Amino acid sequence: MRNPLQDQLLKAGLVKKNKVTQVVREQNRKRHGKGSSNAAPEPDAVDAQQLLAERAERDRALAAERNAQARANELKAQVRQIVEMHRVKREGEIDYRFTDGKAIRSVLVSDVLRAQLAKGALVIVRHGDSHELVPRAAAEKIRERDPEAIVLDHGRSDDGSGDASEDDDFYSQFKVPDDLVW
Secondary structure, three states: OOOHHHHHHHHHOOOOHHHHHHHHHHHHHHHHOOOOOOOOOOHHHHHHHHHHHHHHHHHHHHHHHHHHHHHHHHHHHHHHHHHHHHOEOOOOOEEEEEEEOOEEEEEEEOHHHHHHHHHOOEEEEEEOOEEEEEEHHHHHHHHHHOHHHEEEOOOOOOOOOOHHHHHHHHHOOOOOOOOOOO
């Protein structure tokens, strides 16, 4: 099965017989698809494998992004449902003002609701384009799912600074009347 060139090289003494048979065996393996493990893969096959790997990685990243978006939408829906189930009916004629980001908002409340807001028993949460009052237990459930939805919570201090305690100590000597309305 040797070709004429191999026979000529063998007769001229330029190669040895065992080297020629080894080359013939390797050519047969390549021809019949029984390639050895140390044979170099073809460049087209490497490019195709690389493209498949890149496509699979991109698909995984897109799937992870879709899953994260679906999870965020699910949490927002849960927050909406908690607010709708636990919201306190707002009634009264007192304007209760609070800050939402950089804007000052207000809701109409009664004296009882205003006192509960001041104590921290009620919390103001963002619900779509409006704001709602919810009890503290519902607010904790909302805080677990979306802390950004809580607008005002007097029962929990968001300040992590140590300066607040020094200020509290200083201002504790000045008593403010309970019936003061702003």
